[in-house]
Amino acid sequence: MAALLIDSPDIITLLGGGEVNEACLDAALIHAPRVVAADGGADAALTHGLRPEAVIGDFDSLSPAARAALAPETLHHVAEQDSTDFEKVLQRVRAPMLLAVGFLGRRLDHQLAALTALVRHPHQPCLLLGADDIAFAAPPEIALDLPAGTRLSLYPLAEVTGRSEGLEWPIDGLAFAPAGRIGTSNRTTGPLRLSFDAPGMVVITPPEALDALLAGFAALSSARAR
The missing domain is CATH 3.40.50.10240 (Thiamin pyrophosphokinase, catalytic domain)
Structure with a gap:
């Protein structure tokens, strides 16, 4: 290391x-x-x-x-x-x-x-x-206070499944893979919650989402520190 x-x-x-x-x-x-x-x-x-x-x-x-x-x-x-x-x-x-x-x-x-x-x-x-765009590796779960209609794409670089709240096309029960199902061009219906069973998912948002992303990661860090 x-x-x-x-x-x-x-x-x-x-x-x-x-x-x-x-x-x-x-x-x-x-x-x-x-x-x-x-x-x-x-x-x-x-x-x-x-x-x-x-x-x-x-x-x-x-x-x-x-x-x-x-x-x-x-x-x-x-x-x-x-x-x-x-x-x-x-x-x-x-x-x-x-x-x-x-x-x-x-x-x-x-x-x-x-x-x-x-x-x-x-x-x-x-x-x-x-x-x-802004791109980041999805943590196991994250909550993002994004306005309705925000573009959000999910691009898998490994086999991964997940769950969502606040997406127009929910991902629950879907199996994603690089050469299989991908999740581009989705959009939010309001505040968003994502969770994934394994690493490997890239999340892509517009640049205007920066403040919401920073707040979401900060909240995640605070929760882990408790």
Whole structure:
């Protein structure tokens, strides 16, 4: 198991080397001014006037200019090639939530790798923020105060079943699988409750759901701490 590099009581903004949407970054920084970068995400951070407190990755996309601009003690080189830079961060950072910008958009293969990383490392709550979507790995259960008519898609990366309250098309009794049944283009009828029998489900909402998602995960964390 990888040693922790950061153990934070605060939500953290994580920057990746993909498409960094200004609105997404601004929204993340409002909730999480602390910044960590995954490899080339350090270049994106510096471009936006941010100095990450840690840069984690194999450094194959970190520019020489960014490396020179950052303090050596903030650079954490992880040479192994069996995981993506995003996974390297998920294995070495612990926080109540990561708001990850720069992982959705541009290359489809990078987006798929990021979604896979979410379900491989469900211990670390993380919201991937994109211009059109927020994606996260579903916890065993969660309640979200979403307005009626909110777009909500369920995309399985493993065989999983679940239950729902507050979906126009309930999922109770359905068996989801990557090459079988999926649950895209559903929508809410009001406050939502989801539960799943196993890890592996990715939930996708519009960006406007960010505050409701953060509140739902915070409530979940508080309930676990009791």
